[in-house]
Amino acid sequence: GGGGGGKGGERSKKKRKKARKIVVHVQGVPRGWEMVVENGAKYDKLRSKITAKAERKSVAVGADWQVYVVDKDDGSTIGCLSDSDLDPYETDKGLIAEKINVRYEFRADEDDDSSSSSSNNSSG
Numbered sequence: 087g088g089g090g091g092g093k094g095g096e097r098s099k100k101k102r103k104k105a106r107k108i109v110v111h112v113q114g115v116p117r118g119w120e121m122v123v124e125n126g127a128k129y130d131k132l133r134s135k136i137t138a139k140a141e142r143k144s145v146a147v148g149a150d151w152q153v154y155v156v157d158k159d160d161g162s163t164i165g166c167l168s169d170s171d172l173d174p175y176e177t178d179k180g181l182i183a184e185k186i187n188v189r190y191e192f193r194a195d196e197d198d199d200s201s202s203s204s205s206n207n208s209s210g
Contacts, residue, residue: 114145125175129173
């Protein structure tokens, strides 16, 4: 069994891509998942990472679920990550800069409590 041999000595100082770790709480999952958001990576990339992880863990997630930003202190939903003009990295950075105690939740929209059972569409 060979293998191994890590020549670790990259002299060229490459600019490391900036990245942050955020914890995303998936609906129905007791513990939050640590996700890495890279600077410049779009929201869709983060979302697909979460859904891929959910698949591996056999966690059922809705096709229309989104990542919501929740204020831990009062539990209010600040908004949906997809609504932000900035990418998740910059959004997270901005929220922390504003001293917001933030929690990310991947879940269904609060307005829509019916879990795919009602064919009763009331559009107002």
